[in-house]
Amino acid sequence: MKYRKFGNTDLIVSEIGFGAWAIGGGAMVGNTAIGWGDADDKTSIDAIYKSVELGINFFDTADIYGLGHSEELIGKTIGKRKDIIIATKAGNVSRLNQFTIDYTKAHILKACEASLVRLQRETIDYYQLHSARISHLQEGECIEAMQLLQQSGKIKYWGLSLNTFEPFAESDYMIKNNVGQGFQLVYNIINQKAISVIKKAFDAGYGIIARMPLQFGLLTGKFDNGISFSDNDHRKKRLTKEIVDACNEHLLLVWELCKKYNISKTELALSYILSYHEISTVITGIRTSTHAEKNSVGLIKLEKSDMDLIEKLGMTDFDELMTIIKQQEA
16 A cells, blocks of 8 residues: 655545445435445444555545444444544534535534544544535635634544535635645546646645545446446436446447556556546545455556546546436436
8 A cells, every 4th residue: 555645734645545435324314315225334344444454544434424324333443543544524414304414613513523422533634524515615604613623623634525526616715715624526537527626726735535436336347237226325316327338338448448557447447546646545435345455456657648548538528428427416
């Protein structure tokens, strides 16, 4: 495992991070699936310990994942370890059996205290506003709350998990006002919307977490022959047959690179992202020990011509594909 500095902070994070959304289990808010289907706690715990054994020291979760269960699993296993960096988020809320958001000062302060209990920690290494939008930042309560938590020692650093398709207004606002220390953003082979944010944020000293590196599994190749999801798996709505088929068609040229480098589709997808030195860590959804092993293999730096090929496709073929995906998620 290799490690990188997280922006201008003193955090040194593993290039591959543990994305802990899936281990929260198949939680539902009303009739809406907010998880990845059922998860076995023993399997999840084994995956956590295997990840640490392989050198992963960065774990990213949120209070909404499994309605707190993801944080609880991390807390009972590695919460008290000083050598582990834990990031979590607040702002997405289940209230009266409905999914909503809350970026008020009072809620953020209360949510942080609850996360600390579940994580069995006195301080959260990196705390994030979970997809707050520009109106919340301009209103100011959420920023004030984060600064108060930092001043009190409840959190060490804080940042923002940016919108999937339009990350620009919020990142520009934070950089311009010099608030926060990091961003979490979607970046992968087919979604390159945030490429300008990555460069601008890095130059301003922000740490950068890349999420959805495998686009919910689309970039692993395991859906080539179709797939079905349970009702408590959010992908049932997101990964329709239309999207899977379109993705497979648009990626034919990219997958030729797997033969060139003699690597798997997953390895190519992760290598593409980490070929950017500006990105601090890539969080992969790890559910099992096998996932941990496959995601922790030695990755390579792609040649510039191959990076250019992927990004040229991103401006044409993948832009069309992302339009289909965005419409599906609307």
